[in-house]
Amino acid sequence: MSLKNINVLIVDDDKEIRDVLHVYLRNEGYHVLEAEDGLQALQLLQQHEVQLIILDVMLPKLDGIAACLQIRERSAIPIIMLSAKVESLDKITGLSTGADDYVTKPFHPVELMARVKAQLRRQNFLSLREEEPSEIHIGDLSIHKKQHLVKVRGAAVSLTPIEFSILELLAANRGQIFSVGKIHECVWKEQTPFFSDNTVMVHIRNIREKIELVPRKPQYIKTVWGVGYKIEK
Incomplete structure (x- = not known):
């Protein structure tokens, strides 16, 4: 365009x-x-x-x-x-x-x-990514890239585009730890001094509220204190 x-x-x-x-x-x-x-x-x-x-x-x-x-x-x-x-x-x-x-x-x-x-x-x-008919399945969590759809225990979960991108990034790279800055760089496609750490953390919190049974004890998105976030292999 x-x-x-x-x-x-x-x-x-x-x-x-x-x-x-x-x-x-x-x-x-x-x-x-x-x-x-x-x-x-x-x-x-x-x-x-x-x-x-x-x-x-x-x-x-x-x-x-x-x-x-x-x-x-x-x-x-x-x-x-x-x-x-x-x-x-x-x-x-x-x-x-x-x-x-x-x-x-x-x-x-x-x-x-x-x-x-x-x-x-x-x-x-x-x-561009939506043209790829691929899915990611992690336990009860499924990510359908083409449909931009996330399901947890069979039920559809409504994520914003940014939330979907963050979850997809972590799920597609299971076991890899992403710092807040790296998440911002990968998802926003921008290396800029203007981004706020808190913005990424708020999105992570929102994702957990939607996909985790107990957000304070997350099953999927794990915090590696002082380093960043990851989804276990």
Whole structure:
């Protein structure tokens, strides 16, 4: 897909932020759509094919969390959340609702552009991988790459695209320990100083909540303290 065919939707009620991001995105070659509230964003998604969403948390009419939940009911579009809130709980909430990344305000547009590129590269990588009709089975856990489907004890589990990629990475390389930085590099397809260790750890926590019987005593994703994470052979 060429850059001119990539639509990025900015959802923020602050016109100055929308204007700045619009300029940076257009300079990168992307086509830009804008919405100032969650309801308008949902309407635009019905009218246009969008490859990435930059979504503010605090929005009128329909906030970013609620909008993200509705988007995730029907789409795996990469979502980068923006928020002035820096507390860990807010970040966990944003990622738990299906966001792929989380950026706190104030931020530098160059950092956000790096994250946009990383998400688009990752999405393209996933599209290529989905052509491979392969499956991974580990005990009661099954990962169906082509269908982008995960089942635990026969029941389908809903994972976000990032969560699926992390689980697939660990499952495809059983016995290998991945540091937080290496997981970020492999999944986000980006070596960048802007990534947060906590972002990866929140995604790991979310995966465990969905696939483990007892998340505090994980059967699948093991923590190697001071080193990283792995799935045993």
